Amino acid sequence: MPRAVAGPEIERLIQLLARLPGLGPRSARRAVLQLIKKREGLMAPLARALTDVLDKVVECKVCGNVDVCDPCTVCTDPVRDGRLLVVVSDVGDLWALERAGVLNARYHVLGGVLSPLDGVGPDDLNLSKLVARVVDQNVVEVILALGATVDGQTTAHYITDLLRDLPVRVTRLAQGVPVGGELDYLDEGTLSAAIRARTQM
Amino acid sequence: MPRAVAGPEIERLIQLLARLPGLGPRSARRAVLQLIKKREGLMAPLARALTDVLDKVVECKVCGNVDVCDPCTVCTDPVRDGRLLVVVSDVGDLWALERAGVLNARYHVLGGVLSPLDGVGPDDLNLSKLVARVVDQNVVEVILALGATVDGQTTAHYITDLLRDLPVRVTRLAQGVPVGGELDYLDEGTLSAAIRARTQM
Numbered sequence: 001m002p003r004a005v006a007g008p009e010i011e012r013l014i015q016l017l018a019r020l021p022g023l024g025p026r027s028a029r030r031a032v033l034q035l036i037k038k039r040e041g042l043m044a045p046l047a048r049a050l051t052d053v054l055d056k057v058v059e060c061k062v063c064g065n066v067d068v069c070d071p072c073t074v075c076t077d078p079v080r081d082g083r084l085l086v087v088v089s090d091v092g093d094l095w096a097l098e099r100a101g102v103l104n105a106r107y108h109v110l111g112g113v114l115s116p117l118d119g120v121g122p123d124d125l126n127l128s129k130l131v132a133r134v135v136d137q138n139v140v141e142v143i144l145a146l147g148a149t150v151d152g153q154t155t156a157h158y159i160t161d162l163l164r165d166l167p168v169r170v171t172r173l174a175q176g177v178p179v180g181g182e183l184d185y186l187d188e189g190t191l192s193a194a195i196r197a198r199t200q201m
Numbered sequence: 202m203p204r205a206v207a208g209p210e211i212e213r214l215i216q217l218l219a220r221l222p223g224l225g226p227r228s229a230r231r232a233v234l235q236l237i238k239k240r241e242g243l244m245a246p247l248a249r250a251l252t253d254v255l256d257k258v259v260e261c262k263v264c265g266n267v268d269v270c271d272p273c274t275v276c277t278d279p280v281r282d283g284r285l286l287v288v289v290s291d292v293g294d295l296w297a298l299e300r301a302g303v304l305n306a307r308y309h310v311l312g313g314v315l316s317p318l319d320g321v322g323p324d325d326l327n328l329s330k331l332v333a334r335v336v337d338q339n340v341v342e343v344i345l346a347l348g349a350t351v352d353g354q355t356t357a358h359y360i361t362d363l364l365r366d367l368p369v370r371v372t373r374l375a376q377g378v379p380v381g382g383e384l385d386y387l388d389e390g391t392l393s394a395a396i397r398a399r400t401q402m
Contacts, residue, residue, distance in 0.1 A: 005299045007269035009257055013250040019243060021235050022228035023221075031221040033293050035251075036258055036267050042220060047251040049214040050236075054248050056210055057237055066237045068208035092234045098206045 062133070064109030064126045066091050074107055082106050083140045085133065087159060089113045089147065097145060105143070108133065113146060113155040122158065130159070134168050144172040263334070265310030265327045267292050275308055283307050284341045286334065288360060290314045290348065298346060306344070309334065314347060314356040323359065331360070335369050345373040 004011065010032060018028035035043040053068070060072035067073055074080065074094070084105035088094050094107045110125045134142060144159060146152035160170050176194040177186065186194075205212065211233060219229035236244040254269070261273035268274055275281065275295070285306035289295050295308045311326045335343060345360060347353035361371050377395040378387060387395075 004274050005296055006267070007257075007274055009250065009253045009269045010267075013247075013254050016243065016247045016250050017221075020218075020224075020232040022224055022232060027223035029296060030293065031223060032254075033267075033291075033296075034222050036254070036292075039255070039258070042217065043251065043255050046214075046217045047248065047255050049210065049217050050244065050248040050251060052210045053214050053233075053237070054240070054244050056208075057240070066207070066211075066234075068210045073205050073208055090234075091237075092231065095206055095230060095234075 062129075063107050064091075064111055064129075065094060065107060080104055080106055082137050084143070085130075085137075085139045085141070086143045086145050087130065088145050089152065089155070093145060103143075110155070113149075113151040114158055115151045125155075127159070127162065131162060131166075134163060134166055139168055141169045141171060144170065146172070148173075148175055263330075264308050265292075265312055265330075266295060266308060281305055281307050283338050285344070286331075286338075286340045286342070287344045287346050288331065289346050290353065290356070294346060304344075311356070314350075314352040315359055316352045326356075328360070328363065332363060332367075335364060335367055340369055342370045342372060345371065347373070349374075349376055 013035075014025070014028045014032050017023055017031050018025045020028075023031065035046070056068040057066055058068070058070045059066055060070050060075055062071045062075045065072040065074055069076070081104050084103070085108055086094075086097065086103060086105045087108045087110060088097065089110050089112055091109055094109060097103060097107075108126065108130050110127070110130075112120050112125055114120055114122065114125070133139065142159070142163060144156040146156050156172050163170055174197060175190070176197055177183070177190065183191065214236075215226070215229045215233050218224055218232050219226045221229075224232065236247070257269040258267055259269070259271045260267055261271050261276055263272045263276045266273040266275055270277070282305050285304070286309055287295075287298065287304060287306045288309045288311060289298065290311050290313055292310055295310060298304060298308075309327065309331050311328070311331075313321050313326055315321055315323065315326070334340065343360070343364060345357040347357050357373050364371055375398060376391070377398055378384065378391065384392070
């Protein structure tokens with residue numbers, strides 16, 4: 001803006017909201033106007049919710065998930081099958097898999113993937129606890145739900161090596177044509193993987 | 202989500218953020234993950250900024266703008282030409298005009314436009330103060346910067362009538378081809394308006 005049209009507090013709120021993924025300066029301004037318009041119905045509850053989460057959020061010491069309790073909601077859920085352990089790189093991936101709703105497992109959040117170029121080595125990831133959990137909790141299968149990127153697959157191979165001598169089955173997500181995907185929009189790598197992993201009708 | 206993967210505080214924050222314009226449930230989840238990741242750098246300042254604005258935001262009694270002070274930053278800016286008054290329907294329009302940076306005026310925010318269908322009459326708008334300001338502040342021109350909609354133009358005509366007997370020039374924004382606009386994408390109404398209001402080269 002060429003000149004301030006509102007006090008520094010409002011400008012600062014716009015700037016901070018604009019740093020959220022999915023919002024830019026323009027939509028942050030619209031969001032602030034909406035908040036001011038719905039002061040009691042939206043701005044006050046949002047301020048409370050944010051302060052609440054800020055005060056309470058912790059990293060789960062068992063799995064690396066974030067929650068307001070430690071151990072987290074997933075680790076303490078009595079219905080989940082603790083013998084099935086899903087390894088993900090980030091909390092967002094855990095949430096995404098839970099939305100798919102197909103697993104009844106516990107998780108282990110690495111906090112990233114191995115990336116020599118970015119200086120991320122094994123010691124930077126939540127790996128030692130993973131081995132301890134597999135041993136202590138009688139895990140029978142570890143599903144490596146890591147991205148189909150070079151770094152993701154490097155990490156998958158590293159973890160497979162790490163668990164090689166333990167009595168546990170290590171699997172990874174299938175690669176292939178995404179559901180709803182048109183063949184002529186897919187890259188060659190995905191098509192090759194889908195052909196190699198073809199299944200009987 | 203089929204099952205809770207995080208405590209109710211985090212779920213509530215996601216739900217509230219999803220109500221902001223430009224964010225949906227999916228991007229609100231990404232935003233919360235980002236906030237948790239940048240706890241000290243983003244979440245804490247955002248919580249403070251939100252509480253700050255919540256505590257301080259007021260409607261300017263002079264012009265209807267929202268700010269943390271009353272009269273607002275625009276009304277108290279000594280450099281602005283108080284004889285030029287721009288009438289807008291909402292605070293967002295004021296901000297948009299300021300971004301254009303072409304005016305050095307004061308504003309008057311109506312808080313909506315006349316809309317018989319939605320039950321918005323003259324008494325629901327910030328109109329009586331407008332007349333008083335034009336008289337008291339020796340305004341020489343009122344620019345009606347209202348939307349080119351039926352309701353916007355109805356409101357413009359209503360205000361023109363209201364100010365008819367006062368020694369003030371009442372103008373409205375030009376209608377025509379938007380800058381960068383291709384003719385064959387424009388509607389007939391805009392093209393007709395642009396032809397009627399054609400200017401000498």
